[in-house]
Amino acid sequence: MEIVDIVPDVLKNNVMITTIDGLFKWARSNSLWPLTSGLSCCAIEMMCAAAARFDLARFGYEVFRPSPRQADLFIVAGTLTWKMAPPLKRLYEQMPNPKYVIAMGSCANEGGPFADAYSVVPGVDKIIPVDVFIPGCPPRPEALIYGMLQLKEKIRHPEIIQKVKK
Amino acid sequence: MIKTETYQLSMGPVHPSTHGVLQVLLTLDGEKVVDSVPCMGYLHRGIEKLMEARTYFQCLPYTDRLDYVSAMNNNFSYCHAVEKLAAIDIPEKAQYLRVIMAELNRIASHMIFIGSLAVDIGATTGMIYPFRDRERILDIFNELCGARMTYSYIRIGGVRSDLSSAIVDMINKFLADLPSMLDEYNNLLTGNEIFQHRLKGTSLLSGEQARRLGITGPMLRASGIDYDLRKDNTYSSYDNFEFSVPLGKNGDNWDRYIVRVKEISESAKIIRQALDGIPDGQITAKVPKVLRPPKGEIYDTTEGPRGEVGYHIVSDGSAKPYRIHIRRPSFINLQALNILCKGYLVGDVVVAMSTIDPILGEVDC
Amino acid sequence: MKRRYMGRDKLYTLKKDFPTDIDFDDAAENPSLIIRSLPYFPKIMHSLNTQHKFDMLSNITAVDYDDYFEVVYDLTSRINSEELMVKVPLAKASPALETMTALWPEADFHEREQYDLMGIIFLHHPNLQRILLPDDFIGYPLQKSYRQAEKEGENG
Numbered sequence: 001m002e003i004v005d006i007v008p009d010v011l012k013n014n015v016m017i018t019t020i021d022g023l024f025k026w027a028r029s030n031s032l033w034p035l036t037s038g039l040s041c042c043a044i045e046m047m048c049a050a051a052a053r054f055d056l057a058r059f060g061y062e063v064f065r066p067s068p069r070q071a072d073l074f075i076v077a078g079t080l081t082w083k084m085a086p087p088l089k090r091l092y093e094q095m096p097n098p099k100y101v102i103a104m105g106s107c108a109n110e111g112g113p114f115a116d117a118y119s120v121v122p123g124v125d126k127i128i129p130v131d132v133f134i135p136g137c138p139p140r141p142e143a144l145i146y147g148m149l150q151l152k153e154k155i156r157h158p159e160i161i162q163k164v165k166k
Numbered sequence: 167m168i169k170t171e172t173y174q175l176s177m178g179p180v181h182p183s184t185h186g187v188l189q190v191l192l193t194l195d196g197e198k199v200v201d202s203v204p205c206m207g208y209l210h211r212g213i214e215k216l217m218e219a220r221t222y223f224q225c226l227p228y229t230d231r232l233d234y235v236s237a238m239n240n241n242f243s244y245c246h247a248v249e250k251l252a253a254i255d256i257p258e259k260a261q262y263l264r265v266i267m268a269e270l271n272r273i274a275s276h277m278i279f280i281g282s283l284a285v286d287i288g289a290t291t292g293m294i295y296p297f298r299d300r301e302r303i304l305d306i307f308n309e310l311c312g313a314r315m316t317y318s319y320i321r322i323g324g325v326r327s328d329l330s331s332a333i334v335d336m337i338n339k340f341l342a343d344l345p346s347m348l349d350e351y352n353n354l355l356t357g358n359e360i361f362q363h364r365l366k367g368t369s370l371l372s373g374e375q376a377r378r379l380g381i382t383g384p385m386l387r388a389s390g391i392d393y394d395l396r397k398d399n400t401y402s403s404y405d406n407f408e409f410s411v412p413l414g415k416n417g418d419n420w421d422r423y424i425v426r427v428k429e430i431s432e433s434a435k436i437i438r439q440a441l442d443g444i445p446d447g448q449i450t451a452k453v454p455k456v457l458r459p460p461k462g463e464i465y466d467t468t469e470g471p472r473g474e475v476g477y478h479i480v481s482d483g484s485a486k487p488y489r490i491h492i493r494r495p496s497f498i499n500l501q502a503l504n505i506l507c508k509g510y511l512v513g514d515v516v517v518a519m520s521t522i523d524p525i526l527g528e529v530d531c
Numbered sequence: 532m533k534r535r536y537m538g539r540d541k542l543y544t545l546k547k548d549f550p551t552d553i554d555f556d557d558a559a560e561n562p563s564l565i566i567r568s569l570p571y572f573p574k575i576m577h578s579l580n581t582q583h584k585f586d587m588l589s590n591i592t593a594v595d596y597d598d599y600f601e602v603v604y605d606l607t608s609r610i611n612s613e614e615l616m617v618k619v620p621l622a623k624a625s626p627a628l629e630t631m632t633a634l635w636p637e638a639d640f641h642e643r644e645q646y647d648l649m650g651i652i653f654l655h656h657p658n659l660q661r662i663l664l665p666d667d668f669i670g671y672p673l674q675k676s677y678r679q680a681e682k683e684g685e686n687g
Contacts, residue, residue, distance in 0.1 A: 039187055040209055041234035041315060044234060045314070051293070078209070081209060081210055083665045084179065087208075114212070116219075119210050120211055120212070212672060215672055399533060463616070465590060476590050491592035493590040497644075501636075530663055
């Protein structure tokens with residue numbers, strides 16, 4: 001017998017039944033707290049996304065935290081250099097679980113126009129695991145918002161990703 | 167007398183008010199700053215080396231990514247240097263279009279300055295307004311060349327495209343609304359007593375110190391020295407326009423703020439004159455598909471929103487530059503950080519850094 | 532107002548003061564000053580700073596040619612509205628010359644950058660350390676002979 005069947009009829013319209021896991025996923029996906037950390041050009045577009053016109057607050061993602069201990073989303077916005085890689089990794093490790101990473105812009109994805117430079121890391125996924133890649137140089141704020149909504153889908157339905165992996 | 171021991175505090179490379187990935191090593195005596203050393207390089211992308219492997223045309227997009235909040239001014243500076251090296255004459259109309267776009271970008275850049283200064287001081291509302299108004303300029307650029315930040319609109323030999331009447335309307339509307347935007351900032355920030363107390367009389371930089379340290383741009387002018395390359399080494403068509411160079415008196419944070427706010431209206435003045443006086447003609451000169459400047463060397467400067475942007479280009483007669491070195495104003499201006507911070511409180515370091523207005527893409531190159 | 536290149540007459544006076552140490556191409560339109568003798572280099576720069584009023588050292592570049600290095604100083608005089616390019620060739624084996632931080636304090640970062648990326652050593656510089664690259668970086672990337680290490684640091 002399913003749980004749904006033992007709920008009295010009076011309550012059926014007032015009570016939602018879900019698992020604890022599902023509830024957590026739902027809560028997490030709707031209030032991501034990004035870390036305030038911009039590396040370069042993309043950071044300006046990230047600020048624009050949070051400012052008046054694009055208004056990230058519509059989706060509940062506007063609580064930019066300056067401390068990694070309070071954040072659960074790391075938007076790597078910009079070029080990552082080998083000199084910056086250790087501090088970046090430390091920031092990631094300081095964030096509490098569960099944590100998510102968005103690689104914003106071509107540089108964060110695979111080095112972008114600087115891929116063959118002597119000082120640039122060709123993609124942040126060499127240093128930390130990445131959940132969503134957003135292409136563009138720099139991506140427009142709309143693209144960042146779309147990326148965050150994709151992350152929301154991923155948090156809610158992790159099984160989608162597992163299917164793709166097979 | 168009781169003496170306390172000094173200690174070191176590392177600010178950055180990830181700090182909400184370092185404008186990117188700048189690290190400042192502070193030596194503190196209690197709350198007082200004894201010494202501050204900027205450590206940069208966390209965004210060093212090796213642009214100069216990359217340019218050596220690319221043709222003169224392919225180098226252009228890299229200049230966008232140097233000072234990414236005023237890409238037009240960097241495009242302008244680079245193209246101006248290459249054209250001087252290759253002796254290319256630019257049509258009058260292209261000169262006017264360049265000036266209009268460079269000045270619009272200067273306004274956008276100063277708006278970012280106002281916004282980030284406000285947010286660094288803790289006035290988050292103060293950030294929203296300049297960012298909202300900056301979108302208007304980005305809309306114009308978007309219409310013009312399809313990009314919001316990295317334009318590559320100013321090309322070697324001229325500009326990429328002509329102004330359509332829709333764009334002219336947009337610029338005119340923006341210029342008409344600009345005074346009310348500035349009023350809004352003045353009501354919100356300039357007239358705010360707390361804001362004034364934070365800025366006035368802190369982080370003094372005398373004219374002599376600024377001159378000795380090679381400071382350029384609004385920061386130098388805030389210290390009372392009248393040096394603006396648009397006037398003192400006129401390039402392009404700047405000598406056709408009437409505008410004044412705002413100067414500060416004391417060289418404190420307040421002056422550095424006010425000078426930039428005043429520069430916004432001066433830039434608007436230039437744009438208005440340039441829009442009225444656009445001559446007819448071509449928008450690009452004839453430039454060969456493969457540009458091979460003659461063997462030689464050149465150092466050429468223009469005035470960016472942060473100071474003197476200089477390109478030193480060495481050509482060996484081939485299609486690729488033998489060596490390019492870029493004088494980035496933010497990089498040199500950061501040398502003043504220690505003078506600005508010494509003897510003040512930790513809270514003032516944030517303000518001083520903000521009024522230097524460094525862009526780390528440019529500092530680290 | 533437009534900045535001019537340093538006048539021919541001033542170049543001749545300079546040549547008279549240091550007859551064997553400096554050189555310039557008389558045929559060129561804007562001849563750059565080439566300093567051949569390193570011991571006299573600080574003296575010549577001092578004379579440019581004080582006598583000829585070049586109060587701003589806009590830029591320092593180092594160029595890696597096939598058989599020598601060349602350090603290029605771009606000087607600007609805000610007082611006389613003039614500019615000048617000074618070149619100092621250096622041997623590949625010992626690329627070292629005197630620092631200019633005493634005459635122009637702004638030279639500090641310029642020189643550190645050239646040391647960092649090109650390996651030019653500025654003697655008596657107050658703090659000659661790498662400025663852009665990490666302290667443990669090996670090699671000078673802007674030298675033409677520099678080859679990138681195979682994916683350096685990827686595992687470390």
